[in-house]
Amino acid sequence: MFLITSVERDTGIGRDRLRVWERRYGFPIPVRNKHGKRVYSEQQIRTLQLIKRLLDQGMHPGKLVGLSDSQLNTISQDLSTKNQLKLIINDRMNEFIDCVYCNDTQKLWGLLEQTLIQQGLKTFIIESLAPLITTVGDQWAAGHLNIFEEHFITHQITLFLDSTISKIPVISNTSPVLLATFPGENHNLGLLMIECLLKDKGQLTVNLGIEVPMDQLVMACQRYKSKVILLSFSSAYSNSGLRTELNDLAQQIPDHISVYVGGSGVKKMRKFPKQVILTHRLQNILDLDFS
Amino acid sequence: MFLITSVERDTGIGRDRLRVWERRYGFPIPVRNKHGKRVYSEQQIRTLQLIKRLLDQGMHPGKLVGLSDSQLNTISQDLSTKNQLKLIINDRMNEFIDCVYCNDTQKLWGLLEQTLIQQGLKTFIIESLAPLITTVGDQWAAGHLNIFEEHFITHQITLFLDSTISKIPVISNTSPVLLATFPGENHNLGLLMIECLLKDKGQLTVNLGIEVPMDQLVMACQRYKSKVILLSFSSAYSNSGLRTELNDLAQQIPDHISVYVGGSGVKKMRKFPKQVILTHRLQNILDLDFS
DNA sequence: AACACCATTTTGTCTATAACAAAATAATGT
DNA sequence: ACATTATTTTGTTATAGACAAAATGGTGTT
Known part of the structure; x- marks a missing residue:
């Protein structure tokens, strides 16, 4: 169904890397079309995306590529719970995450503005926004959010920060x-x-x-x-x-x-x-x- | 100075393409480092960027790759004047372009808001914004604007449109x-x-x-x-x-x-x-x- | 002259395997 | 416990040929 270029784009794993994995680890082994070109299945792409997620979190190919989907999922879940332990999730954070799950833009903006005013810019960014972004990333890595949903949220936060930045007056005329x-x-x-x-x-x-x-x-x-x-x-x-x-x-x-x-x-x-x-x-x- | 991956990233021309151009057109021919890897000069990268600009405008490699820089520049200038003829540049457009050249964000936003109010959203987008974007692109293609300057302007317009979009109320509940x-x-x-x-x-x-x-x-x-x-x-x-x-x-x-x-x-x-x-x-x- | 159709050239991507540098891990000694 | 060295892992590059898809040119028809 998918040629190697499509796989490269959908997974973020380069052509050469895919071919060398095929030779070394025996995965992914694509079928070939009539011209001898590699054709990958949708399932293989999903497995590769899962592998990519784990690689991004610091794992290594030798311990991942070639494993079955269920084995990969187990690893992913272990990592996910390990990450969650490190993160202090308070009530406010839960409220944010709810907005993310419900895709409720209005509520999200309201919460962001409210928190910003309550905490002040510095605390807001370091103690609320940064952990929120980490949490959203974890949720995505754990497969609880679709990519397009994560993009949507990321975009909203981007817009919020952009508008916040434009409202900060800067008097200093030192070099930027x-x-x-x-x-x-x-x-x-x-x-x-x-x-x-x-x-x-x-x-x-x-x-x-x-x-x-x-x-x-x-x-x-x-x-x-x-x-x-x-x-x-x-x-x-x-x-x-x-x-x-x-x-x-x-x-x-x-x-x-x-x-x-x-x-x-x-x-x-x-x-x-x-x-x-x-x-x-x-x-x-x-x-x-x-x- | 630059390995093939850097060239790929800085020019947008893929590795295979660079190698096949080298074979077919005799350009770009890089020197080799001690490991036999291709090493491209800064000048070669600039020429490749110029070629890429012309390719993006519809020209073809066979008629470009291998030509001297001066020949390429001549072609670029011809194309640039040809494009400018097609575009009706009125006073307002000139004002916009001035902002772009002066990098004056404040004035740009003021002008955008003013024009939006005067013309209404539809006319503003079709008759002012779209031609403006085309013009900025032309200026970049002609080498009159740096990439980072074009990015800056593009970003400002993006922010302006995003904020405009968020202000439009939508009542309809048909499918999006x-x-x-x-x-x-x-x-x-x-x-x-x-x-x-x-x-x-x-x-x-x-x-x-x-x-x-x-x-x-x-x-x-x-x-x-x-x-x-x-x-x-x-x-x-x-x-x-x-x-x-x-x-x-x-x-x-x-x-x-x-x-x-x-x-x-x-x-x-x-x-x-x-x-x-x-x-x-x-x-x-x-x-x-x-x- | 405008348009559809076919032939030819151009152009980019893919194949294959081997080689090797750089990064990561393990092993060693201080 | 920490620095240094050896070993394994891993990604990228090289080579040259093949070929499909896109672009161009040419021919004939309305």
Whole structure:
């Protein structure tokens, strides 16, 4: 039913990777059409999506690819309960999650606005929004939410943050902090939360958005006379050449510019190039002084 | 300096394509590092980006790849002037373009709001916003705007449309029209403009956003009980398997559901599957009755 | 001249297998 | 307990040929 390109797009697993898994682990083995091309079944794609979810959470192919669906599901559930234990789910969080399940936009916006006013921007983002986003991600990873439902919620939160950001007045005329993600990383909630926190602190920001090619990053850096670049990496970001790319970036920008990287996609990394600094938690951003 | 993966990401031209161009047209011929891997220069990447721009505008590799930079620039300029002739640039349009050049967000929002109030939503979108977006695209294609500048403007217009959409009250409780783009197509302004027009007509809409995998489209269709799907394709969308994908979609949804496709990415296509209908102009959307 | 139909060229994607660097894990010694 | 080294795992790249789908050109018909 599906050619290898479709599978690549629907699962996020590259062609070469699919072929080498087929040879090494004996999965997925597609049937062939009359031209000898690989044709994958819908079931195989679903299994691959499940595998991808587990890989994104830090598992490794050798221990996943080739297992039966029920075995994979068991692993997924174990991981899911393990994650839930780490997360403190209070009443307010439950209310948010209810909105997500019911797809109730009106109620969600009401709750967001209410919580924002009650807690203030900083607390709201660190203690309410960030855990909420993590929870939604877990729900999706556990298969309790469809992708399109997760997208919908993500979009609503994005709109809320965008409108919040535009309402924060910034008086400072120091050089702006540049925010962006690398090509291949298309999650922007992390960037938006950081932008909020920085603007709240009075820091000028320029958010270049997601998937910014490196040459554009360098040019924007010159254009806006920025001294600080902030890059966000989600857990779904998998680029074996990340270190190389960070080195490239460090080479292309002047020495006095600092690059901060953050997000679960880089938290396991050690040894960064000079100029590049790892920020472990959202809170740390606030302690930084970019003057 | 750059490995083939970086080139793929920075230019949007796939690895296989780069290698086959090298074989066929003798460009780009990279040097090799000590491991025998292809290493491309920054200049080669810039040339490839220029070629990609021209390909997106309908030119063909055989007539481009291998030409010198000056020859490519000549072609680019010819095309640019040809496009400008087709476009009626009035005073208001010039004002908009000035904002784009000056990067003046405040003024841009002011102008957008003012024009929206003066012209009304329908005229605003069809006669002001759509030409503006085309013009910005042309300016980028002609190299007068950096990619990050174009992204910035696109983002501002996106925010403006999103906020406009959220302000339109919809009373109708008929089944919603589903809006989406296929994976590989990441332009959402087309979708947003259509969503505006439909909501203005009183039509309920659900915008699934960009790059929606087909299975998600099918599931959302069931979930929201939609009878109409609208897909948008920009000129940058190049997928040789588009016909196959539309066939797949037509197979996976019930017969009574219609799929409308639009945008410059499909305007040259002939012969669509049953259920799939081509809408040539934005205006046509308004004439449709989805009851 | 406009249009449909067929032949030819162009173009991108896919196949196959081997090779190897980079990342992750295990094993070792201090 | 921690750093260093060996081993395994894993993803990406290389090679060249094949071929379907798209684009182009040419022919004939209305």
